[in-house]
Amino acid sequence: MKYVDEYRDPKLAKGVAATIAAEVDPGRTYRFMEFCGGHTHAISRYGVEDMLPKNVAMIHGPGCPVCVLPVGRIDDAIRLASDPRVTLCTYADLMRVPASRGTSLLKARAAGADIRMVYSTLDALRIAEAEPDREVVFLAIGFETTTPPTALAIKQAKTMGLPNFSVFCNHVLTPVAMRAILAGESGEATRLDGLVGPAHVSTVIGARPYEFVASDYVKPVVISGFEPLDVMQSILMLIRQINGGRCAIENQYVRAVTSDGNARAQKEMAEVFDLRESFEWRGLGLVPHSALRLSDAFAAFDAERRFDIHTVAAADNPACECGAILRGAKKPTDCRLFGSLCTPETPMGSCMVSSEGSCAAHYVYGRFRDRSRARIERAAS
Amino acid sequence: MNLVMKPVRRKLDMRNGRVDLSHGSGGRAMAQLVSDIFHEAFDNDWLRRNDDQASLDAPAGRLVMTTDGYVVSPLFFPGGDIGSLSVHGTINDIAMAGATPKYLSASFIIEEGFALAELQRIAQSMGEASRAAGVPIVTGDTKVVERGKADGVFISTAGVGVLPDGLSLSSDKARPGDAVLVSGSMGDHGVAIMSRRENLEFGVEILSDSAALHGLTASMIAVAGGALRVMRDPTRGGLAAALNEIAHQSNVGFAIAEDMIPVKPQVAAACEFLGLDPLYVANEGKLMAICAPESAETLLGVMRAHPLGRDAALIGHVVEDERNFVEMTTHFGGGRIVDWLSGEQLPRIC
Amino acid sequence: MCLAIPAQVTELLDDNMARIDMGGVSKAICIALVEDVEVGDFVVVHVGYALSKIDAEEAERTLTLLREVAAMETPS
Numbered sequence: 001m002k003y004v005d006e007y008r009d010p011k012l013a014k015g016v017a018a019t020i021a022a023e024v025d026p027g028r029t030y031r032f033m034e035f036c037g038g039h040t041h042a043i044s045r046y047g048v049e050d051m052l053p054k055n056v057a058m059i060h061g062p063g064c065p066v067c068v069l070p071v072g073r074i075d076d077a078i079r080l081a082s083d084p085r086v087t088l089c090t091y092a093d094l095m096r097v098p099a100s101r102g103t104s105l106l107k108a109r110a111a112g113a114d115i116r117m118v119y120s121t122l123d124a125l126r127i128a129e130a131e132p133d134r135e136v137v138f139l140a141i142g143f144e145t146t147t148p149p150t151a152l153a154i155k156q157a158k159t160m161g162l163p164n165f166s167v168f169c170n171h172v173l174t175p176v177a178m179r180a181i182l183a184g185e186s187g188e189a190t191r192l193d194g195l196v197g198p199a200h201v202s203t204v205i206g207a208r209p210y211e212f213v214a215s216d217y218v219k220p221v222v223i224s225g226f227e228p229l230d231v232m233q234s235i236l237m238l239i240r241q242i243n244g245g246r247c248a249i250e251n252q253y254v255r256a257v258t259s260d261g262n263a264r265a266q267k268e269m270a271e272v273f274d275l276r277e278s279f280e281w282r283g284l285g286l287v288p289h290s291a292l293r294l295s296d297a298f299a300a301f302d303a304e305r306r307f308d309i310h311t312v313a314a315a316d317n318p319a320c321e322c323g324a325i326l327r328g329a330k331k332p333t334d335c336r337l338f339g340s341l342c343t344p345e346t347p348m349g350s351c352m353v354s355s356e357g358s359c360a361a362h363y364v365y366g367r368f369r370d371r372s373r374a375r376i377e378r379a380a381s
Numbered sequence: 382m383n384l385v386m387k388p389v390r391r392k393l394d395m396r397n398g399r400v401d402l403s404h405g406s407g408g409r410a411m412a413q414l415v416s417d418i419f420h421e422a423f424d425n426d427w428l429r430r431n432d433d434q435a436s437l438d439a440p441a442g443r444l445v446m447t448t449d450g451y452v453v454s455p456l457f458f459p460g461g462d463i464g465s466l467s468v469h470g471t472i473n474d475i476a477m478a479g480a481t482p483k484y485l486s487a488s489f490i491i492e493e494g495f496a497l498a499e500l501q502r503i504a505q506s507m508g509e510a511s512r513a514a515g516v517p518i519v520t521g522d523t524k525v526v527e528r529g530k531a532d533g534v535f536i537s538t539a540g541v542g543v544l545p546d547g548l549s550l551s552s553d554k555a556r557p558g559d560a561v562l563v564s565g566s567m568g569d570h571g572v573a574i575m576s577r578r579e580n581l582e583f584g585v586e587i588l589s590d591s592a593a594l595h596g597l598t599a600s601m602i603a604v605a606g607g608a609l610r611v612m613r614d615p616t617r618g619g620l621a622a623a624l625n626e627i628a629h630q631s632n633v634g635f636a637i638a639e640d641m642i643p644v645k646p647q648v649a650a651a652c653e654f655l656g657l658d659p660l661y662v663a664n665e666g667k668l669m670a671i672c673a674p675e676s677a678e679t680l681l682g683v684m685r686a687h688p689l690g691r692d693a694a695l696i697g698h699v700v701e702d703e704r705n706f707v708e709m710t711t712h713f714g715g716g717r718i719v720d721w722l723s724g725e726q727l728p729r730i731c
Numbered sequence: 732m733c734l735a736i737p738a739q740v741t742e743l744l745d746d747n748m749a750r751i752d753m754g755g756v757s758k759a760i761c762i763a764l765v766e767d768v769e770v771g772d773f774v775v776v777h778v779g780y781a782l783s784k785i786d787a788e789e790a791e792r793t794l795t796l797l798r799e800v801a802a803m804e805t806p807s
């Protein structure tokens with residue numbers, strides 16, 4: 001596969017790992033957060049952490065829109081889907097997210113709700129067109145990567161005059177979330193030395209929106225491609241900046257990301273969406289100006305207005321450490337519920353819900369390392 | 382004057398006819414359906430007797446029996462259909478024990494309104510698969526349910542076979558040091574099915590690998606039966622499910638290498654597209670075998686000499702591990718575990 | 732939600748759609764978000780939409796840099 005295989009080359013990986021090991025300052029630790037859930041998944045799936053020196057720690061950030069969607073919004077989606085007139089179209093990732101009272105979209109479907117998994121908004125539009133007596137609602141989630149496709153679908157529905165199509169919008173914004181994480185730094189436990197910036201969000205928004213990280217928080221950002229070699233190169237670039245006392249926004253994913261991003265996509269987003277005053281994020285609480293809703297011009301396609309949805313906030317399990325984990329203050333293994341009550345089959349909180357969440361990634365790919373650590377700790381005590 | 386009137390027996394309208402409730406009622410209509418479609422396709426002495434059961438010579442040795450249900454959707458897919466799949470799958474369950482499959486039964490639950498032409502296609506496909514494998518379908522049953530109560534047709538099968546003396550393969554027999562072999566590329570069947578699923582349609586030239594493996598297993602047993610611990614065909618849940626199950630049953634772990642696991646480039650690309658892991662994708666014509674390490678080379682040679690084992694490979698070894706992890710060195714060089722599948726593998730968008 | 736794959740445009744279709752190929756897998760996707768797409772171009776595809784083109788020169792430059800970095804230290 002072109003533009004994929006080359007960036008997974010194990011020989012190059014060994015070489016880059018050796019260079020990283022040679023260039024790190026043995027007298028300090030480096031703590032980098034990869035913001036994007038896709039990077040979390042890639043790091044776990046390819047075992048990238050095995051290739052990094054012990055004094056480089058990767059903190060997994062909240063860039064997983066499935067993980068940060070609050071329970072109240074899933075409850076709303078389930079309630080919508082339980083309306084016999086409604087066909088709810090959703091990305092497959094959301095099916096198992098736990099909602100209130102042990103429900104989920106998957107369980108709602110088993111109970112008879114018309115919930116259909118789609119690959120794309122285009123599929124949802126097709127369903128709305130083919131089944132005019134169904135109220136087709138598209139459950140929209142995602143950061144700026146996924147928002148332009150939703151914008152186009154809404155515009156397409158308006159052009160086609162599709163009366164039975166609407167969108168339940170939960171799109172969220174990356175730079176604002178980054179600021180919330182950085183503002184929450186409160187000491188050594190949460191210290192971050194730099195950020196690995198998202199790959200495909202950046203193809204849309206460009207590199208400029210991250211400049212505040214360098215100017216306001218004095219931390220470097222390297223926008224990284226999606227493949228494991230991209231991630232390793234980006235980590236090396238961050239290490240070099242820190243060692244050299246520099247602090248800039250750099251772009252490693254030059255083959256797909258430009259400074260200005262995708263102007264057309266940005267224009268579509270600006271036309272269809274408005275900024276919400278605030279939005280609740282699972283694990284982060286209320287974050288102002290962090291999410292989007294449909295603008296008045298497209299109100300007719302807004303499921304919240306059409307179905308008069310008023311979200312009721314629902315609390316997370318009190319023992320759940322997702323909030324601290326999303327901010328990088330704690331690790332999955334620091335949570336009492338991890339691996340016992342909270343597993344991928346029985347997720348209690350956001351970090352275990354999607355394969356990109358820190359806890360899920362660690363559980364599915366990485367928890368075998370806990371044994372060696374536990375053995376070392378037992379031997380030391 | 383002819384006083385003895387015999388009703389004119391109308392032929393089934395295979396082109397445009399549909400199954401209706403009378404075909405399940407036990408009366409003439411059902412007898413005709415069974416005869417014209419199933420007996421015609423499976424054709425053998427037992428079925429020609431038209432009994433409700435088949436009388437079989439009891440073979441010498443230990444009897445092996447299996448039962449399976451087939452609910453695949455879509456019914457017809459690149460490389461096969463629910464019919465051929467049911468024959469191959471049942472035979473494979475017997476073959477994985479090291480047994481020689483002898484007889485099959487097939488029971489059909491058909492939805493009212495199902496096209497006779499499609500039923501005939503499925504039956505013909507089963508007949509062909511059964512003949513090619515040399516394992517007859519000796520008895521069966523037919524039921525018809527109301528529209529909406531079955532997804533076209535469901536097939537339930539049973540199979541019996543005979544185990545050679547002294548052979549006793551089992552999931553609890555894997556031991557540290559044993560070699561892990563696979564007979565060929567992983568993930569073909571699941572990708573072929575998914576490429577035809579609604580809302581996921583993509584163009585790819587992958588055929589299901591649906592095939593009967595008893596010829597392959599027989600040749601493996603002839604050469605190194607004593608060295609084999611367990612064989613498993615990695616169907617639902619893929620290779621990952623098979624390895625995790627055996628790890629738990631045998632109370633061991635596995636150390637495997639991603640680079641050693643054969644995956645066709647198009648299957649890899651389709652999985653990339655959908656965010657799936659080929660290790661979790663179903664296979665219907667492949668087997669995994671665990672054997673004593675000193676016999677691995679010999680077994681590989683025998684497998685590669687067989688048309689269904691050309692791409693056979695050694696993918697790793699059994700290790701001591703009380704936590705029963707399947708550890709894998711990735712292509713990239715780092716390590717990860719191949720864990721149990723959580724629920725159904727839904728295509729990942731993230 | 733970043734799963735995006737690089738794919739090659741093999742055919743331009745009506746309604747701002749195009750057929751892409753990735754490792755032998757083909758699908759029809761929407762190219763309305765990217766300007767001046769031509770057959771032969773590589774694009775990044777996410778949930779059925781192309782988000783940007785892949786710049787072949789920049790891709791090669793990245794690989795060259797990676798090779799240089801990898802060659803710097805002989806693994807011990």
